[in-house]
Amino acid sequence: MATQKVGGEVDAYCTRCKLTLAHTILAMVGTKIARVRCNTCNGDHAYRGAPGATDRPTSSSSSGSTPRASRSSSSGTTKAEKIIISFEEQLAGKDVANAPRYSPKDTYAVDQVLQHPTFGVGFVTAVRGDKFDITFRTDTKTLVHGRGGAPTEKPAFSPPVRQATGPADKPQTAAADAPAEDAPVSEG
Ligand SMILES: [Zn+2]
Numbered sequence: 289m290a291t292q293k294v295g296g297e298v299d300a301y302c303t304r305c306k307l308t309l310a311h312t313i314l315a316m317v318g319t320k321i322a323r324v325r326c327n328t329c330n331g332d333h334a335y336r337g338a339p340g341a342t343d344r345p346t347s348s349s350s351s352g353s354t355p356r357a358s359r360s361s362s363s364g365t366t367k368a369e370k371i372i373i374s375f376e377e378q379l380a381g382k383d384v385a386n387a388p389r390y391s392p393k394d395t396y397a398v399d400q401v402l403q404h405p406t407f408g409v410g411f412v413t414a415v416r417g418d419k420f421d422i423t424f425r426t427d428t429k430t431l432v433h434g435r436g437g438a439p440t441e442k443p444a445f446s447p448p449v450r451q452a453t454g455p456a457d458k459p460q461t462a463a464a465d466a467p468a469e470d471a472p473v474s475e476g
């Protein structure tokens with residue numbers, strides 16, 4: 289396909305001639321043509337692609353020229369398949385049949401195979417304290433483990449710090465009924 293550039297020719301709809309005619313490209317924004325000059329009437333105007341794309345003129349006079357719309361976007365990369373194959377390959381040497389169901393109370397080691405109720409079969413790739421990374425077919429997750437005998441963890445609670453309102457250096461205005469921004473937070 290021919291790459292369009294400033295100074296080149298392009299078929300565009302001329303707003304004056306009301307026809308799709310050869311135009312000279314005057315300006316481009318990225319790969320898109322921004323401004324063109326009609327080779328017939330020499331008029332500058334914004335580039336307009338195929339006729340009738342947006343504001344179709346009411347009197348559609350067919351000029352007989354077919355708009356060139358050969359769009360060949362080849363985005364046929366299949367890298368998702370490769371991940372699946374490698375996942376299967378990595379899983380192949382592991383004891384999938386005896387893979388235990390994941391439980392945060394158990395403790396797992398690297399290369400351990402697990403069954404997760406949501407993500408399916410996965411294998412542990414890294415262990416960091418009470419967390420571990422596990423690779424599933426579709427995703428890599430970080431899960432917790434080793435929570436078996438631990439007592440119920442209390443969430444760290446920090447009492448809300450009361451914002452000390454300074455001395456009344458802010459004069460009270462007459463607009464008293466404004467919505468109070470610093471309404472007292474109800475601690476329930
Ligand atoms: Zn023209």
